[in-house]
Amino acid sequence: GGVSGHSVFKHKLVVALVGLPARGKTYIATKLAYYLNWIMVPTRVFNLGEYRRRKLGPESPAQFFHPDNFEGVRQRKVLARQAIEDVLQYLRNDGGVAIFDATNSTRERRMWLQRILNKAGVRVVFVESVCDDDQQIRNNIMDVKVRLPDYGALSVDAAVADFEERIKYYRMRYEPLSSEQDADCSFIKLVDVGRSVLLHRVQGYLQMRIARFLMSLHIKPRHIYITRHGESEFNTVGKIGGDSSLSPRGMEYAQRLKQFMDEQELPNLRVWCSSLKRTIQTAQNFDDVESWKALDELDAGLCDELTYKEVEEQFPDVYRDRATDKYWTRYPRGESYADVVQRLEPRILDLEQAQENVLVVCHQAVARCLLSYFQQKSDLASQLPYIKVDLHTVFKITPIPYGNLIEVFPLGIDAVSTYVPRIPTALLDSPAISTGGRGDDGG
Amino acid sequence: GGVSGHSVFKHKLVVALVGLPARGKTYIATKLAYYLNWIMVPTRVFNLGEYRRRKLGPESPAQFFHPDNFEGVRQRKVLARQAIEDVLQYLRNDGGVAIFDATNSTRERRMWLQRILNKAGVRVVFVESVCDDDQQIRNNIMDVKVRLPDYGALSVDAAVADFEERIKYYRMRYEPLSSEQDADCSFIKLVDVGRSVLLHRVQGYLQMRIARFLMSLHIKPRHIYITRHGESEFNTVGKIGGDSSLSPRGMEYAQRLKQFMDEQELPNLRVWCSSLKRTIQTAQNFDDVESWKALDELDAGLCDELTYKEVEEQFPDVYRDRATDKYWTRYPRGESYADVVQRLEPRILDLEQAQENVLVVCHQAVARCLLSYFQQKSDLASQLPYIKVDLHTVFKITPIPYGNLIEVFPLGIDAVSTYVPRIPTALLDSPAISTGGRGDDGG
Numbered sequence: 001g002g003v004s005g006h007s008v009f010k011h012k013l014v015v016a017l018v019g020l021p022a023r024g025k026t027y028i029a030t031k032l033a034y035y036l037n038w039i040m041v042p043t044r045v046f047n048l049g050e051y052r053r054r055k056l057g058p059e060s061p062a063q064f065f066h067p068d069n070f071e072g073v074r075q076r077k078v079l080a081r082q083a084i085e086d087v088l089q090y091l092r093n094d095g096g097v098a099i100f101d102a103t104n105s106t107r108e109r110r111m112w113l114q115r116i117l118n119k120a121g122v123r124v125v126f127v128e129s130v131c132d133d134d135q136q137i138r139n140n141i142m143d144v145k146v147r148l149p150d151y152g153a154l155s156v157d158a159a160v161a162d163f164e165e166r167i168k169y170y171r172m173r174y175e176p177l178s179s180e181q182d183a184d185c186s187f188i189k190l191v192d193v194g195r196s197v198l199l200h201r202v203q204g205y206l207q208m209r210i211a212r213f214l215m216s217l218h219i220k221p222r223h224i225y226i227t228r229h230g231e232s233e234f235n236t237v238g239k240i241g242g243d244s245s246l247s248p249r250g251m252e253y254a255q256r257l258k259q260f261m262d263e264q265e266l267p268n269l270r271v272w273c274s275s276l277k278r279t280i281q282t283a284q285n286f287d288d289v290e291s292w293k294a295l296d297e298l299d300a301g302l303c304d305e306l307t308y309k310e311v312e313e314q315f316p317d318v319y320r321d322r323a324t325d326k327y328w329t330r331y332p333r334g335e336s337y338a339d340v341v342q343r344l345e346p347r348i349l350d351l352e353q354a355q356e357n358v359l360v361v362c363h364q365a366v367a368r369c370l371l372s373y374f375q376q377k378s379d380l381a382s383q384l385p386y387i388k389v390d391l392h393t394v395f396k397i398t399p400i401p402y403g404n405l406i407e408v409f410p411l412g413i414d415a416v417s418t419y420v421p422r423i424p425t426a427l428l429d430s431p432a433i434s435t436g437g438r439g440d441d442g443g
Numbered sequence: 444g445g446v447s448g449h450s451v452f453k454h455k456l457v458v459a460l461v462g463l464p465a466r467g468k469t470y471i472a473t474k475l476a477y478y479l480n481w482i483m484v485p486t487r488v489f490n491l492g493e494y495r496r497r498k499l500g501p502e503s504p505a506q507f508f509h510p511d512n513f514e515g516v517r518q519r520k521v522l523a524r525q526a527i528e529d530v531l532q533y534l535r536n537d538g539g540v541a542i543f544d545a546t547n548s549t550r551e552r553r554m555w556l557q558r559i560l561n562k563a564g565v566r567v568v569f570v571e572s573v574c575d576d577d578q579q580i581r582n583n584i585m586d587v588k589v590r591l592p593d594y595g596a597l598s599v600d601a602a603v604a605d606f607e608e609r610i611k612y613y614r615m616r617y618e619p620l621s622s623e624q625d626a627d628c629s630f631i632k633l634v635d636v637g638r639s640v641l642l643h644r645v646q647g648y649l650q651m652r653i654a655r656f657l658m659s660l661h662i663k664p665r666h667i668y669i670t671r672h673g674e675s676e677f678n679t680v681g682k683i684g685g686d687s688s689l690s691p692r693g694m695e696y697a698q699r700l701k702q703f704m705d706e707q708e709l710p711n712l713r714v715w716c717s718s719l720k721r722t723i724q725t726a727q728n729f730d731d732v733e734s735w736k737a738l739d740e741l742d743a744g745l746c747d748e749l750t751y752k753e754v755e756e757q758f759p760d761v762y763r764d765r766a767t768d769k770y771w772t773r774y775p776r777g778e779s780y781a782d783v784v785q786r787l788e789p790r791i792l793d794l795e796q797a798q799e800n801v802l803v804v805c806h807q808a809v810a811r812c813l814l815s816y817f818q819q820k821s822d823l824a825s826q827l828p829y830i831k832v833d834l835h836t837v838f839k840i841t842p843i844p845y846g847n848l849i850e851v852f853p854l855g856i857d858a859v860s861t862y863v864p865r866i867p868t869a870l871l872d873s874p875a876i877s878t879g880g881r882g883d884d885g886g
């Protein structure tokens with residue numbers, strides 16, 4: 001009998017976006033892709049607009065999208081066929097989920113898609129974004145459309161006009177998904193940026209997780225702040241894990257942090273900490289702090305309360321495995337970074353969904369996992385465990401179109417460095433190597 | 444600053460069911476109430492039918508529900524008013540969520556409800572169940588309606604006919620919830636037993652968790668099997684926690700378990716285990732086992748690998764706290780039962796949602812948490828940590844109307860007992876008390 005934590009994801013899936021232009025399809029595709037990659041479901045976006053620009057050159061005026069433009073229709077069908085071939089190729093290799101980011105606005109196109117994919121043994125779930133709020137659509141066009149390569153040197157006004165014409169042409173043939181007419185399809189319909197959500201025949205673990213994620217999204221402006229606890233007594237002696245109190249400098253940070261947050265002048269703020277003393281003390285100047293055990297530091301198991309030097313001496317295998325594959329290596333009786341990501345997932349849904357501003361006071365490894373989600377980096381497993389998260393520093397996250405702005409605020413209070421650099425693999429044969437990192441909380 | 448893990452639930456909420464008779468409203472209300480209580484949100488169901496039977500006597504023929512029966516309409520309004528008064532009383536005390544289980548089938552009734560509740564500072568989310576599958580409705584009537592006290596000694600056929608007439612009368616005035624006409628309401632509409640789900644203005648953490656739970660429900664027949672790992676080496680020497688292998692008798696159980704499950708002749712089966720050796724070995728005769736770290740045994744922290752006697756000697760405070768409040772007491776650097784319930788919650792959603800049969804191979808404390816969810820006991824915090832879950836025993840759970848049938852199969856292979864009985868508080872002053880329990884895995 002084979003044991004695996006991931007067999008639940010063995011089914012290959014295509015998520016096909018549906019919707020008029022400027023309805024947030026690419027926004028949704030991008031967020032979903034990073035989310036799925038973050039929970040280690042290999043996912044890639046196939047954007048039909050990029051196929052068009054690659055094949056037909058950067059500029060496409062609205063006329064290209066007119067339903068009676070026979071040549072335009074033919075060319076777009078050829079491009080779709082090409083994209084779907086690439087989708088299937090990706091899934092035949094080690095891809096898990098392919099996100100097909102196109103308008104897919106007619107029932108005929110969707111049935112064609114479903115037929116080809118089902119024949120290849122792949123399931124499809126459609127994700128439609130509907131929005132009839134004109135102001136929202138105009139904002140979207142200004143935010144992300146007028147700067148498209150499609151418009152080369154066109155003026156903003158001309159670009160807006162052209163884009164609105166493009167929408168008009170798509171609308172002529174647009175057939176929204178419906179529980180009656182598409183009774184046999186699996187689909188998720190997002191109406192007016194999450195005001196309502198319709199789930200239809202959403203089946204199985206993976207589709208359900210996708211639905212839960214999508215229904216948590218919103219685009220109201222807000223900020224998320226992430227910081228580690230203030231310097232702890234263990235930090236100062238280079239021990240990992242434990243449940244020590246703050247050092248005097250750590251206490252100073254707790255005060256400085258409150259002051260910094262006050263200066264942000266936020267209309268509302270939720271504050272989260274972990275169950276460990278050092279984050280509770282760091283958050284102690286705030287009201288109504290929520291303590292989440294899921295935010296506790298990566299559990300170093302039998303290595304808890306050791307220094308890195310002691311880990312190297314007493315658990316040389318663990319030390320070596322972490323040097324070569326830090327993300328997947330589980331401390332004996334403890335956790336790996338992969339484990340931490342899994343237990344943090346409900347916190348990420350909660351952060352996505354929160355309408356308030358949130359300050360998360362956590363730990364080095366936890367901050368790395370959270371930041372990696374918002375940074376939307378690729379090659380996560382190899383990068384995540386080495387993200388630099390200094391003590392006494394606030395990371396301010398602001399959602400922007402297709403991503404997040406991350407600003408770093410060192411609050412100017414000295415602290416030890418707990419960063420352990422990647423060990424060059426060539427050096428791993430030498431028994432004398434020690435990184436000298438000081439108490440990075442098991443991270 | 445106050446720290447708490449529960450301030451997220453500070454908002455009082457009424458969940459008001461909506462739907463024709465025999466649409467599963469009471470079924471949904473019951474499941475939701477047990478789920479919320481299980482995650483420690485104090486919740487109570489207020490069933491209008493019970494108010495009617497208490498006040499007007501057990502028998503109510505269909506004519507009572509005719510919309511032109513003036514006296515019937517008046518009486519039902521009085522009953523609703525009374526129920527809502529009790530709802531508000533409950534929420535003013537320490538209630539968190541009140542579930543109002545009634546048909547609430549007209550817009551007028553719902554607006555009345557919303558007005559009263561909002562005036563009292565309480566939010567409402569409506570949960571509507573729609574089902575037009577005649578066969579399903581007839582099954583529901585046969586399953587749970589013909590035996591209602593309403594029908595006294597009536598024959599089954601007469602009872603069915605009367606109940607169908609009652610539905611007809613409700614249908615005359617029924618106004619389903621709609622995104623357009625009820626644009627400002629928060630509601631969750633379940634169509635055809637979860638085939639589609641519409642979420643409208645579902646806001647905030649608690650409403651979102653309720654939505655996630657409801658969208659996971661289905662009523663296809665299947666079974667869930669729960670067992671602990673086979674007897675481990677630590678079990679035989681009375682140590683808690685650890686990551687030991689199975690004893691020879693434990694190995695025998697692994698084989699017997701496979702045989703037992705084969706004899707169940709299930710068309711499909713998912714098998715879950717934890718990340719610890721003893722569950723992996725117990726599940727080793729099955730194919731495609733999924734290993735979930737969230738199923739690991741309650742973490743005994745600094746008490747890991749001790750015997751109960753040693754815990755009592757080395758951590759007398761922990762020992763005493765667990766004796767008086769086992770559910771909430773967290774082992775130093777480890778977990779409480781409350782912590783385990785929180786990390787198991789995604790597994791419960793997955794079990795609810797799974798269409799396949801599932802065998803969960805886990806640990807004593809984890810099995811207690813899972814079983815307590817399916818047993819739907821009240822007074823959870825005081826009962827849960829003492830549920831008897833013997834080694835080498837399979838618990839077979841079968842969903843039945845409003846609850847679960849739990850069958851217990853001891854598979855006849857000897858094992859040590861790991862049960863630690865409740866310590867009478869009177870004895871706690873005596874330093875000589877020891878329960879002599881043997882290695883109950885931290886539970």
Ligand SMILES: Nc1ncnc2c1ncn2[C@@H]1O[C@H](COP(=O)(O)OP(=O)(O)OP(=O)(O)O)[C@@H](O)[C@H]1O
Binds near residue numbers: 021139192193
């Ligand atoms: N559900 C939504 N409904 C409407 N707008 C949204 C939604 N989600 C995100 N947005 C906004 O949409 C903008 C991004 O539009 P995006 O490029 O994703 O549209 P698109 O549907 O991919 O358009 P196109 O068909 O031209 O590729 C962002 O400004 C984002 O804030």
Ligand SMILES: Nc1ncnc2c1ncn2[C@@H]1O[C@H](COP(=O)(O)OP(=O)(O)OP(=O)(O)O)[C@@H](O)[C@H]1O
Binds near residue numbers: 465546579586636
């Ligand atoms: N979403 C659903 N749609 C239809 N039937 C369901 C649903 N969920 C559960 N059921 C089935 O409904 C039956 C229970 O009906 P229940 O008593 O809950 O109906 P009710 O709506 O409360 O009726 P009444 O208005 O007479 O109180 C069970 O047999 C259960 O399997």
Ligand SMILES: [Mg+2]
Binds near residue numbers: 025101
């Ligand atoms: Mg796009």
Ligand SMILES: [Mg+2]
Binds near residue numbers: 468469470492544
């Ligand atoms: Mg009922």
